[in-house]
Amino acid sequence: MNICFHKTYQRAFGTFPLTGEVLTQAVRAAAKVGYRAFDTAQMYGNEGDTGVALAATGIARDDLCITTKVHPDNFSESLFLPSVEKSLKDLKVADVDVLLLHWPPIDGDIAPSLRLLQKALEAGLTRNIGVSNYTVQMMREATQIVDGPIVTNQIEFHPLLNQDKLLAVATETGIPLSSYSSVARGEVFKHAIFAEIGTGYGKSAAQIVLRWILQKGVALNTMSTNPVNIAANFEIMDFTLSSIDMARIEAMTATGFRIVGKGLVPWAPDWD
Numbered sequence: 001m002n003i004c005f006h007k008t009y010q011r012a013f014g015t016f017p018l019t020g021e022v023l024t025q026a027v028r029a030a031a032k033v034g035y036r037a038f039d040t041a042q043m044y045g046n047e048g049d050t051g052v053a054l055a056a057t058g059i060a061r062d063d064l065c066i067t068t069k070v071h072p073d074n075f076s077e078s079l080f081l082p083s084v085e086k087s088l089k090d091l092k093v094a095d096v097d098v099l100l101l102h103w104p105p106i107d108g109d110i111a112p113s114l115r116l117l118q119k120a121l122e123a124g125l126t127r128n129i130g131v132s133n134y135t136v137q138m139m140r141e142a143t144q145i146v147d148g149p150i151v152t153n154q155i156e157f158h159p160l161l162n163q164d165k166l167l168a169v170a171t172e173t174g175i176p177l178s179s180y181s182s183v184a185r186g187e188v189f190k191h192a193i194f195a196e197i198g199t200g201y202g203k204s205a206a207q208i209v210l211r212w213i214l215q216k217g218v219a220l221n222t223m224s225t226n227p228v229n230i231a232a233n234f235e236i237m238d239f240t241l242s243s244i245d246m247a248r249i250e251a252m253t254a255t256g257f258r259i260v261g262k263g264l265v266p267w268a269p270d271w272d
C-alpha cells in the first residue's frame with residue numbers, strides 16, 4: 001500500500017507561511033503527536049527549512065508523506081524538471097510522495113504543465129502526481145490528458161464555502177479532494193455553531209470543523225504554530241459527527257466566505 005493513503009496521512013500538516021525556527025518547532029510538535037504527512041511548495045520559500053525540520057524529527061523517509069508543489073513560473077520545458085530537482089535537493093530527499101501543480105496556468109491551458117508533471121513522475125522524481133486549485137472543467141480535462149491516477153486536487157475547503165460541484169466531480173473523475181485553509185484561517189471561530197456542536201462531543205470548534213471535512217471525504221491540510229492546536233487538529237479520529245450535525249454544519253456553507261480569490265493570487269481561475 002502506498003503510505004500516503006493510510007488514514008494517518010489523511011491529516012497533513014501544512015507549512016505555509018512558516019520558516020526557520022518557527023517551522024522547525026511546529027514540525028517537531030506535529031511529528032510528536034503523530035503527523036506523518038507534510039505539505040510544502042516552491043512558492044512558500046521554505047522547502048529547505050522543511051527538509052531540515054523533517055530530518056530533525058528522525059522519522060524514517062518511508063514513514064513520511066511529503067507533498068510539494070511546482071510554482072506556475074516553472075511551467076516550461078526548460079524550468080519544470082530542474083525546479084523539481086531543486087525542490088528535492090532542498091527537501092533532502094530522492095523523491096517526493098506527491099508532486100502537485102500549485103495553480104492552473106494563467107492562460108488556462110492545462111495540458112502542457114500536466115504533461116511536464118507526468119514527465120516528473122516517469123523520471124522518478126515523485127511517487128504520485130496531483131493538482132491544486134483546479135476547477136470542475138479542469139478536473140475533467142485533466143483525466144483526458146494524464147495517463148494514470150491524479151491523487152488529489154488540493155483546494156480551499158471549509159464549512160463556510162460550498163464546494164459541492166467539486167465534490168461531485170471528484171466522484172465522477174476519481175480525483176480525490178484535499179483541503180487547505182481548513183479552519184478558514186480562523187474565520188470559522190466567528191460562528192458559534194461549531195463550538196456549540198463541539199460541547200456535545202467534548203471537542204473544540206476546530207475539531208468539529210476538521211472532522212466535518214474528513215466526513216465529507218476530503219483529506220486535510222492544517223497549519224498551526226501552537227502545540228495545543230497542533231495536537232487538537234490531529235485528535236479527530238475518536239468521534240463521528242451525526243448526520244444531523246453534519247447537516248447543521250452543511251447549512252453554514254451558504255455563508256460563501258472565500259479566502260483565496262483573484263485579488264490574492266494572479267493565477268486564481270474563475271471558481272465554480
Ligand SMILES: NC(=O)c1ccc[n+]([C@@H]2O[C@H](COP(=O)([O-])OP(=O)(O)OC[C@H]3O[C@@H](n4cnc5c(N)ncnc54)[C@H](OP(=O)(O)O)[C@@H]3O)[C@@H](O)[C@H]2O)c1
Pocket residue numbers: 013014015016017039040102132133154155179180181182183184185186206207221222223224225226229230232233
Ligand atoms: N494549495 C494552495 O494553494 C494552498 C493555499 C493555502 C494554503 N495551503 C496549505 O494549507 C495549509 C493550511 O492552510 P492555511 O494556513 O491557509 O489555513 P488554516 O489552516 O485554515 O489556518 C491556519 C491558522 O489557523 C489557526 N489555527 C489552526 N488550528 C487552530 C485551532 N485548533 N484553534 C485555533 N486556531 C487554529 C492557526 O493559528 P495558530 O498558529 O495560532 O494555531 C493559523 O493562524 C498551509 O499551511 C499550506 O500548506 C495550500
